Amino acid sequence: xSELNELYQExxxxxxxxxxxxxxxxxxxxxxxxxxxxxxxRITVFIKLREDTIEEIRFQGAGCAIxxxxxxxxxxxxxxxxxxxxxxxxxxxxxxxxxxETPSADSLGKLAVFHGxxxxxxxxxxxxxxxxxxxxxxxxxxxxxxxx
Amino acid sequence: MSRVQHWxxxxxxxxxxxxxxxxxxxxxxxxxxxxxxxxxxxYLDNAASSQKPQVVIDAISQYYETTHxxxxxxxxxxxxxATEAYEGARHVVRDFINAAESREIVFVRGTTEAINLIAHSxxxxxxxxxxxxxxxxxxxxxxxxxxxLLCEARGASLQVAPIDDRGVLKxxxxxxxxxxxxxxxxxxHVSNSLGTINPMHEIIALAHEQNVPVLVDGxxxxxxxxxxxxxxDCDFYCFSSHKVFGPTGVGVLYGKAExxxxxxxxxxxxxxxxxxxxxxxxxxxxxxxxxxxxxxIAGVIGLGAALEYLRRIDPDLIQAxxxxxxxxxxxxxNSIEGLRLIGTAPQKASVLSFVMEGIHPHDIGTIVDAEGxxxxxxxxxxxxxxxxxxxxxxxxxxxxFYNTLEEIEALAAALQQVRKVFG
Numbered sequence: 001x002s003e004l005n006e007l008y009q010e011x012x013x014x015x016x017x018x019x020x021x022x023x024x025x026x027x028x029x030x031x032x033x034x035x036x037x038x039x040x041x042r043i044t045v046f047i048k049l050r051e052d053t054i055e056e057i058r059f060q061g062a063g064c065a066i067x068x069x070x071x072x073x074x075x076x077x078x079x080x081x082x083x084x085x086x087x088x089x090x091x092x093x094x095x096x097x098x099x100x101e102t103p104s105a106d107s108l109g110k111l112a113v114f115h116g117x118x119x120x121x122x123x124x125x126x127x128x129x130x131x132x133x134x135x136x137x138x139x140x141x142x143x144x145x146x147x148x
Numbered sequence: 149m150s151r152v153q154h155w156x157x158x159x160x161x162x163x164x165x166x167x168x169x170x171x172x173x174x175x176x177x178x179x180x181x182x183x184x185x186x187x188x189x190x191y192l193d194n195a196a197s198s199q200k201p202q203v204v205i206d207a208i209s210q211y212y213e214t215t216h217x218x219x220x221x222x223x224x225x226x227x228x229x230a231t232e233a234y235e236g237a238r239h240v241v242r243d244f245i246n247a248a249e250s251r252e253i254v255f256v257r258g259t260t261e262a263i264n265l266i267a268h269s270x271x272x273x274x275x276x277x278x279x280x281x282x283x284x285x286x287x288x289x290x291x292x293x294x295x296x297l298l299c300e301a302r303g304a305s306l307q308v309a310p311i312d313d314r315g316v317l318k319x320x321x322x323x324x325x326x327x328x329x330x331x332x333x334x335x336x337h338v339s340n341s342l343g344t345i346n347p348m349h350e351i352i353a354l355a356h357e358q359n360v361p362v363l364v365d366g367x368x369x370x371x372x373x374x375x376x377x378x379x380x381d382c383d384f385y386c387f388s389s390h391k392v393f394g395p396t397g398v399g400v401l402y403g404k405a406e407x408x409x410x411x412x413x414x415x416x417x418x419x420x421x422x423x424x425x426x427x428x429x430x431x432x433x434x435x436x437x438x439x440x441x442x443x444x445i446a447g448v449i450g451l452g453a454a455l456e457y458l459r460r461i462d463p464d465l466i467q468a469x470x471x472x473x474x475x476x477x478x479x480x481x482n483s484i485e486g487l488r489l490i491g492t493a494p495q496k497a498s499v500l501s502f503v504m505e506g507i508h509p510h511d512i513g514t515i516v517d518a519e520g521x522x523x524x525x526x527x528x529x530x531x532x533x534x535x536x537x538x539x540x541x542x543x544x545x546x547x548x549f550y551n552t553l554e555e556i557e558a559l560a561a562a563l564q565q566v567r568k569v570f571g
Contacts, residue, residue, distance in 0.1 A: 004518045041540070065570070122514075
């Protein structure tokens with residue numbers, strides 16, 4: 001059962017129950033939708049930029065604990081970050097959840113709690129939906145994103 | 149083939165009554181001995197696909213080891229034997245669903261292909277702009293999308309009979325949607341996501357009063373109850389081998405001979421013709437007109453073995469056992485705090501869809517999987533049903549006759565574990 005405990009860590013359960021930065025961001029200048037229809041996960045990511053910095057970021061939607069907590073922790077992590085930092089962080093997060101490598105906890109901060117996902121390959125799509133949706137918002141893509 | 153008697157007499161409390169011999173049944177299915185994460189496999193995903201008895205696995209390997217050749221082709225010995233085995237399975241299917249004639253049994257890839265075949269052939273021949281196809285809210289996507297494609301191509305429209313909060317078809321509304329423009333009723337016998345058993349006799353009688361033929365999606369019915377297509381008087385009946393303890397990749401379309409005779413072919417190719425020239429091709433007789441190309445010979449033989457296996461077990465015992473499983477599971481699940489069953493029709497097969505307050509079905513699926521329990525999570529290819537009940541997805545435990553009361557207990561305990569994890 002230890003793998004389950006690694007997956008459903010307290011931090012993840014807490015963010016699932018009380019997601020941070022949840023709700024519509026009226027002043028958003030970027031937004032995108034993500035949808036994993038087979039799971040029934042839906043998410044909208046809202047971003048307000050100030051020059052090259054993410055000044056405000058929110059999300060709304062419904063999904064499993066992993067996708068909700070991932071979206072919540074993503075918004076916490078990215079608020080105030082410059083756009084240059086997003087790509088490397090996403091890459092490091094993806095490597096973490098797919099078990100490709102173990103990036104140092106320093107570079108990932110709170111995102112490191114998702115290391116348990118790598119033992120559950122089927123759940124990688126849950127963990128990365130918010131990030132793919134964020135990327136689509138930044139690229140100003142209009143087609144809904146899916147990780148299925 | 150020695151394991152025949154799957155029932156035994158006498159229980160202390162009910163002397164003389166025969167009950168299903170579960171131990172014997174379970175020993176017929178080798179996969180049920182499997183352990184998952186070191187725990188006994190509890191397989192509760194039978195509506196997605198059921199497991200296979202040894203006799204089916206043996207029939208397929210034996211066919212490949214001793215008999216394989218193409219069917220309906222050669223004068224050589226193996227081809228004759230393969231043809232006999234393949235056509236023998238057609239007789240078994242005919243007998244199993246009590247079709248009037250073997251030529252009314254068409255082998256296809258599965259229920260989905262059977263429905264597409266009728267959508268295509270019947271649609272080309274009979275559906276015109278302004279016509280209507282009538283389905284219900286509880287259909288699987290495979291009994292929705294082929295009709296949408298047909299309606300779009302022919303300028304027809306899709307009508308949908310609603311269901312109530314228990315997941316029961318609203319028969320009055322169904323009746324009022326039947327009209328002079330209705331060309332076909334396509335409806336499921338048993339709902340894959342809700343478990344609802346539809347009142348097929350009434351549905352078919354109502355449609356026939358208006359001279360409307362009826363296609364029945366029987367994929368979820370055949371594994372649970374005896375089906376008699378003549379007694380039902382349906383025009384078409386479709387089911388999949390892999391849900392009825394046979395191999396994947398093969399299914400059955402039953403059609404009344406008068407319909408199959410009248411309809412044009414679905415696919416062109418070898419086997420479905422009697423003569424071909426560049427000027428004119430004449431089609432083969434039934435059922436070969438609808439079986440273009442080399443069929444799934446081993447799959448059909450495996451299906452025949454599965455149905456013969458089922459036929460040796462008293463269907464009343466299977467139904468009584470499944471009823472007990474369903475009652476026990478309904479009670480156990482209802483006692484779990486925050487759990488809501490989706491689909492509470494009074495007439496129900498052993499399918500339990502549910503949601504748990506504040507917990508996404510995927511998280512339920514992952515946690516019970518760690519206990520070796522296989523349930524399905526998601527929309528079950530029935531998104532309109534999810535929409536109807538206002539949920540993005542459900543978890544679903546679907547039971548077969550080889551499941552046990554202990555396995556239901558294991559599921560209930562695992563769901564308590566889910567509650568604990570999520571606090």
